[in-house]
């Protein structure tokens with residue numbers, strides 16, 4: 001009994017989903033974190049702290065040019081370290097990505113942006 005030739009299949013990689021999957025908890029975290037970090041930045045500026053913790057240069061890019069980073073790794077919003085103001089530092093976005101490239105933030109969401 002002849003065997004039919006196997007259909008040639010091209011190995012097409014599955015398209016990556018564009019939309020980030022979000023859980024309600026994640027959504028709440030994002031909003032809570034957004035307002036928390038924005039307020040924290042304001043407090044830092046009010047206190048005269050406006051330098052990048054990595055390179056020491058002044059953060060003059062406005063709020064969008066500032067990333068709030070966790071000094072010590074945390075396990076997500078339920079971790080006390082997450083909303084611990086002593087665990088925060090301000091970084092340039094570029095300095096931040098350089099840091100996270102070396103030490104993965106460990107939040108388990110994969111890469112952002």
Ligand SMILES: [Zn+2]
Pocket residue numbers: 052053054055056057091092095
């Ligand atoms: Zn910097």
